[in-house]
Every structure is written in C-alpha cells, then in structure tokens.
Amino acid sequence: MFAKKSSCIVLLALALGSSCKKSTLTGVQNDNGCISRIQRDYADTNKPELTASIKLLTDNHIATNDLVVTRAILNDTITTNGPLHVLQHVIAQQYRNGLPILFAQVGYHFNNGIYYTTSGYIYSNVTLSTTPRTTLPQLRYLFVHAALKDAYSVNQKIADSCLAAEFGYYDVSPDSHGQLIKAWRITPANHDYPFAIIQDDNAKLLFYNNGILTLNKSRN
Structure with missing residues (x-):
C-alpha cells in the first residue's frame, strides 16, 4: 500500500514539475x-499600371500567384546609337504560403515587352x-x-x-x-x-x- 502511495506521489510530482516548465518566451x-x-497592402496604387504590369508578366509566362506588384516603370525609353528601345520594369513583393517574405522584392525587366532579366533573389518553396x-x-x-x-x-x-x-x-x-x-x-x-x-x-x-x-x- 505504501509503495502504491509513494509511486502516486512521485507521478504527481513529475506531473506538477512538467506543467511548471518555463517556455522559451x-x-x-x-x-x-x-x-x-x-x-500590409503592397499593391501598386496606380490601378491601370498594376493591370498592365500583371498582363506583362503573364504574357511572358511569369507566375503571379505569389507576387504582389508594388511598382512599375512601363515606358523607360533608351536610344543607343540605333533603334529606340522601350524598357519595362516591374517590381513585386514575394509571398509564400500566403505570407510576405519581409523586404524580399524582385524586379522583372523587359525590352519592348519581352522578358530579358530578373533582379533580386527568388525564393523557392518555404516549408x-x-x-x-x-x-x-x-x-x-x-x-x-x-x-x-x-x-x-x-x-x-x-x-x-x-x-x-x-x-x-x-x-x-x-x-x-x-x-x-x-x-x-x-x-x-x-x-x-x-x-x-x-x-x-x-x-x-x-x-x-x-x-x-x-x-x-x-x-x-
């Protein structure tokens, strides 16, 4: 009987001890x-510019489901001893799993509507x-x-x-x-x-x- 009581007391003490453990916070x-x-709403407030930017991305087969366009320059003209080039630059905030990757923006750059390079790091799947x-x-x-x-x-x-x-x-x-x-x-x-x-x-x-x-x- 005493052994049973002792074991019960030990179990109770362990239970109380574990319930009082401090968390890391x-x-x-x-x-x-x-x-x-x-x-936070990262979307470009210029709605026509936003619509044109998304179309530019999709026309170039760039997935937009994890992107929010924050800014765009759609008429950046350059002439370098030859024909006129109209460049487009689309800056987007990256999301994964429905959450923003804080301060992780990526730039997509186009020449006359055709994609030619990316600036910034693109994050893959986040677990x-x-x-x-x-x-x-x-x-x-x-x-x-x-x-x-x-x-x-x-x-x-x-x-x-x-x-x-x-x-x-x-x-x-x-x-x-x-x-x-x-x-x-x-x-x-x-x-x-x-x-x-x-x-x-x-x-x-x-x-x-x-x-x-x-x-x-x-x-x-």
Missing part, C-alpha cells in the same frame, strides 16, 4: 497597450509554418523596450503610439539567401519608421531602425 513581459496585427508563437502584447513590450533606448523615438513619443504588427518570413542571411525564419515587422500604426524585426520562435529582437541615417565624420 517566459522571460518576455507583456505590454497590454495598443497593438494590432495587420496585413515553415504559418502559425505565430509570440503574442501581440509580447511584441509591443519588445518594441517599446527598444524604442525607449532611442532618443528620436522617445522624443516622438513612440512608446505611447498604437503599433502595427506584420507577420511573415524573414531572411537572416540575405547575402547567401535561403535561411528564412518566421518573424514580425513592428511599426507605429500607419508609419514605416521606426521599425523592428522580431524573431517569432524565441521573441528575439533582430533589428531596430528609426529611419535616420547618421554619418560618422572622420576627425582630422
């Missing part, structure tokens, strides 16, 4: 201020999940914590702003490409700067940028 505090998850782990209050805490260390953001009262959180994929090795992770892009609502990139699986702040370029002048 336990150390991240919550900030219950204003933050919303958004789906990462589409389910986020870090919560919105945790994201707000991380962003505000970074902003409070930035004099510009403090002066602009960024910490008191409503924030926008965009979930997607992010390449942590852009020079070699292909090392994608799940990540968040955090900004004040309706603004591009300052922004932070936060890794989703461990709530790590990867990058913070307030949009101001500081030049380091050499001393004489």
Whole structure:
C-alpha cells in the first residue's frame, strides 16, 4: 500500500514539475497597450499600371500567384546609337504560403515587352509554418523596450503610439539567401519608421531602425 502511495506521489510530482516548465518566451513581459496585427497592402496604387504590369508578366509566362506588384516603370525609353528601345520594369513583393517574405522584392525587366532579366533573389518553396508563437502584447513590450533606448523615438513619443504588427518570413542571411525564419515587422500604426524585426520562435529582437541615417565624420 505504501509503495502504491509513494509511486502516486512521485507521478504527481513529475506531473506538477512538467506543467511548471518555463517556455522559451517566459522571460518576455507583456505590454497590454495598443497593438494590432495587420496585413500590409503592397499593391501598386496606380490601378491601370498594376493591370498592365500583371498582363506583362503573364504574357511572358511569369507566375503571379505569389507576387504582389508594388511598382512599375512601363515606358523607360533608351536610344543607343540605333533603334529606340522601350524598357519595362516591374517590381513585386514575394509571398509564400500566403505570407510576405519581409523586404524580399524582385524586379522583372523587359525590352519592348519581352522578358530579358530578373533582379533580386527568388525564393523557392518555404516549408515553415504559418502559425505565430509570440503574442501581440509580447511584441509591443519588445518594441517599446527598444524604442525607449532611442532618443528620436522617445522624443516622438513612440512608446505611447498604437503599433502595427506584420507577420511573415524573414531572411537572416540575405547575402547567401535561403535561411528564412518566421518573424514580425513592428511599426507605429500607419508609419514605416521606426521599425523592428522580431524573431517569432524565441521573441528575439533582430533589428531596430528609426529611419535616420547618421554619418560618422572622420576627425582630422
């Protein structure tokens, strides 16, 4: 009887111990201020230009299901000691699994409507999940914590702003490409700067940028 009770106590202790294990995000505090998850609209606001760009891509057998055209130049004329060339340039945001690959734009270039080259890296199939782990209050805490260390953001009262959180994929090795992770892009609502990139699986702040370029002048 005592042996049975002892085994029950041991099992109960193990169960309690396992239920109290800390997750990798336990150390991240919550900030219950204003933050919303958004789906950023990357599409070109010039609708005739957008329609013409998509037609140009499809006419050249370029799949558009994972692309959103953000900008296009459809009448770039060049004359080089010969006939007139009309070049077209279509810039598109890449998506995979319905999520944007953050900051991953690709350019398709055409000569008189005929495709001739691509600029930028095109990502192949992405097997990462589409389910986020870090919560919105945790994201707000991380962003505000970074902003409070930035004099510009403090002066602009960024910490008191409503924030926008965009979930997607992010390449942590852009020079070699292909090392994608799940990540968040955090900004004040309706603004591009300052922004932070936060890794989703461990709530790590990867990058913070307030949009101001500081030049380091050499001393004489």
